[in-house]
Amino acid sequence: MILQWSVAGAALRVADDCKITATGAEREEDPVVSEPGSYDIADAGLAGAGVRRIDWADRSMPVLRQIRSRFGAERPLEGLRIAACMHVTTETANLIRTLQAGGAQVALAASNPLSTQDDTAAALVEEYGAAVFARAGTDRAGYYRHIHQALEIQPDLVLDDGCDLVNTLHTERTDLLAGVKGGCEGTTSGVIRLHQMAREGVLGFPMVAVNDTDTGHMFDNRHGTGQSTLDGIVRATNTLLAGKTIVIAGFGYCGSGLAERARGLGARVVVTEIDPVKALGATLQGFRVLPMGEAARHGDVFITVTGNREVIREEHFAVMKDGAILANSGHFDVEIDVRGLAELAVDVHPGVRPQADEYVLADGRRLVLLAEGRLVNLAAAEGHPAAVMDMSFAGQALTCRWLAGSYKDLAPAVHPVPAEIDTEVARLKLDCMDIAIDVLSAAQEDYLGSWRSGS
Numbered sequence: 001m002i003l004q005w006s007v008a009g010a011a012l013r014v015a016d017d018c019k020i021t022a023t024g025a026e027r028e029e030d031p032v033v034s035e036p037g038s039y040d041i042a043d044a045g046l047a048g049a050g051v052r053r054i055d056w057a058d059r060s061m062p063v064l065r066q067i068r069s070r071f072g073a074e075r076p077l078e079g080l081r082i083a084a085c086m087h088v089t090t091e092t093a094n095l096i097r098t099l100q101a102g103g104a105q106v107a108l109a110a111s112n113p114l115s116t117q118d119d120t121a122a123a124l125v126e127e128y129g130a131a132v133f134a135r136a137g138t139d140r141a142g143y144y145r146h147i148h149q150a151l152e153i154q155p156d157l158v159l160d161d162g163c164d165l166v167n168t169l170h171t172e173r174t175d176l177l178a179g180v181k182g183g184c185e186g187t188t189s190g191v192i193r194l195h196q197m198a199r200e201g202v203l204g205f206p207m208v209a210v211n212d213t214d215t216g217h218m219f220d221n222r223h224g225t226g227q228s229t230l231d232g233i234v235r236a237t238n239t240l241l242a243g244k245t246i247v248i249a250g251f252g253y254c255g256s257g258l259a260e261r262a263r264g265l266g267a268r269v270v271v272t273e274i275d276p277v278k279a280l281g282a283t284l285q286g287f288r289v290l291p292m293g294e295a296a297r298h299g300d301v302f303i304t305v306t307g308n309r310e311v312i313r314e315e316h317f318a319v320m321k322d323g324a325i326l327a328n329s330g331h332f333d334v335e336i337d338v339r340g341l342a343e344l345a346v347d348v349h350p351g352v353r354p355q356a357d358e359y360v361l362a363d364g365r366r367l368v369l370l371a372e373g374r375l376v377n378l379a380a381a382e383g384h385p386a387a388v389m390d391m392s393f394a395g396q397a398l399t400c401r402w403l404a405g406s407y408k409d410l411a412p413a414v415h416p417v418p419a420e421i422d423t424e425v426a427r428l429k430l431d432c433m434d435i436a437i438d439v440l441s442a443a444q445e446d447y448l449g450s451w452r453s454g455s
Contacts, residue, residue, distance in 0.1 A: 039125050040146060042118040042135045050093075050123025057090035060386035062432040063394040063425060064094055071102035076401040078103030083155035085147055085165035086186070087115040087378055088134040091389035093123065096130050098397045104157075109150035110134035111161035113143055114355075114371055115378030144168070151176060157400060158183035160207075162331045163190035170197070170204060181407040182206040184399055185414075186392070188221075188252070189307045189331035194414045206410035208403065210396050213422040215429075217253045220392045224384030226257025228377035229303060229329040230265065236355045236370045236380040237325055239301070242266030247299035249292060250306035251278040254329065258303060259287055270295045272311075292316055301325045303376075304335035313337040317344055322365040327376040338373040355380040395425045 058065065071077070082099055086092050088110045096106050108130055110116045116136040124130040131153065133146035147168050154176055160166050163185060169177055182205050185191050191211055197203040210216065230241065246267045248255050259269045259282070272292045273279040279289045290298075296316035300323075304311045307330050314337065328335045342348065345359040352358045355371045371379035384392075398421045403410075430437065440448070447453050 038149065038152075039131050040133045040135065040149065041121040041125055044122050044126055046119035047122040047126035050090075050117070050119035050121070051127050053117070053119060054090045054093045054097075054123055057386040057389075058094050061091065061094050061390035061393070063390050063428045064098055064397065066428060066432075067394055067397050068094075068098040068101045071098055071397070071401075075103040077404055080104045080156045080404060081153045082106045082157045082159060082400070083150045083153050083165065084108045084159035085111045085150065086159060086161045087111055087383060088121050088124075088132065089115060089117055089378070089383055089389075090120050091383070091386050091393065093120050093128070094386075095389075095393040095397060096124060097128055098393070099400065100128065100130065102397075102401065104400075105153065107131040107150040107153040107155075108134065109146040109165070110138075110143070111164065112375055112378060113138045114374045115383065148173070154179055156181050157403060159186070159396065159400075160184070160190055161186045163187075163193040166190075166194065166197075166207065170202060177204040180205045182208065182403045182410060184208045184210045184396055184403070186211050186396065187331045188254070191414065192307055198413050203412045203414070205412050206403075206407060206415055207413075208399050208415050208417055210392070210399050210417055213395055213417045213425075215391050215395060215422050215425050219388050220384060221253035222257030222260075224257075224388035224392075225254040225305065225329055225377065226261040228381055228384050229254075229258055229305075229327070230261055232329075232355075232376040232379070232381035233301065233303075233325065233327050233370065236327075236353060236376070237368065238353070239325065241301070244268070244300040245270060245298050246301045246303065247272065247292075247295045249302070249304040249311045249335070250330070251275075251282045251287075252305065254305040256282070256285075258305060258329070259285070263287075267301075270298060293319075296320050299324060302327065302336075304328045305330050306335060307331070309334035310337045310340075311335045314340045314344060317341055317361070317367060320365070320367060323368065325368045325370065326373070327370040328373050329375060329377055331375065333373040336369070336373045338369065341367065341369065391425055391429055394428065395421060398424065 077099060082104045096108060099106050116134045118136050121132045121134045124132045133149040147165050151173050158165055158180060185194055185207055188211055191209045194207050242265055244267050246262045247270045248258050249272045251271050251273050262269050269287050271282040271287045271289050272295050283289050297319045302312055326336050341359050344361055346362050347360040349358040357369050359367045359369060370376045377383055399417050402418060
């Protein structure tokens, strides 16, 4: 069933500083930015629960609240249409509210059906007037149908998590390319795909790699993925990680954060890598580094965070321990060869626990796949804590404002976030944490800015 558009009770709450200034019941009515249109959500009756959860996340997102207040006064996105393909979570909802406060009309599709929160989707439609196309657990056909529906807004700007929306624009909706001024990509996997498009000369508009900021790497990748991935594994399995051997495929920002936290919980950590520099870094931090073919024999829990496909495959399944747990925290469900695992299995026990399926092999060994090989931190848990997404989405909102005024000067390529935006986000976050830092004196600035000063 496709529910029809409703704008009843649409509201927008903004805060002037780092403190909460209103409760859910005290939200002031604000005109809905989006124009009437279609949407596809599971149950409009869940909107009330969604609003409460969005408000709860908002309490931990003081930087984004400040930007939302600023956007409400300045309206830097006035008249712009934004199509987004992102995880439909409470944190994303607060980003959408911020873009709306800036004057944008927003259409949102889900970037992962297993991470979609139906109550959040309902609240965005019923309370905040966004056009949302997302249902938890929808199939592949539904996933791409929702992307196409979001693109019907004929976007000026796009926000993507994984590059599927941008890919669809370049393959199936080329009629819309000329109207797109630019966009943001929020994942490592998506940035990799964008660089490939740029190298081939097919990228039709400028894209900003909002995932690649210093604050994003530090907060989102290392601390966010590091904590939320282990949270998802524990929720799905209720396993004790202390004393277990955890094999982490990939030692980038996400993998290093995972390794640190797994060691902190008492696990023995093994790292697999293809990059000699990262492998050396893992070794010097005290982690054991092995090829996956050897690590597969030792691991109790396997976590992929590489951005590549078939990192764990048939020859690895063949030597794993009975009861080994398989989890993916890379963006797409290709890092673990799920199809190959299914072909090896003589029996499958779906749902032995929520988000845990057991594959029985011919020799009786059982391998437990979490979240169907999709993002375990979002499918089996709630993704990054709101305090983490506060910084990520603050940077994304400010980048949208910058793009709106700068797109004419940008080539169709992958661009970094301007350094001043990253610095501003960090400064706002420190302010909200009541942390002060030093300021350079005039003499220190002169010293750093001159090559003439000696020792």
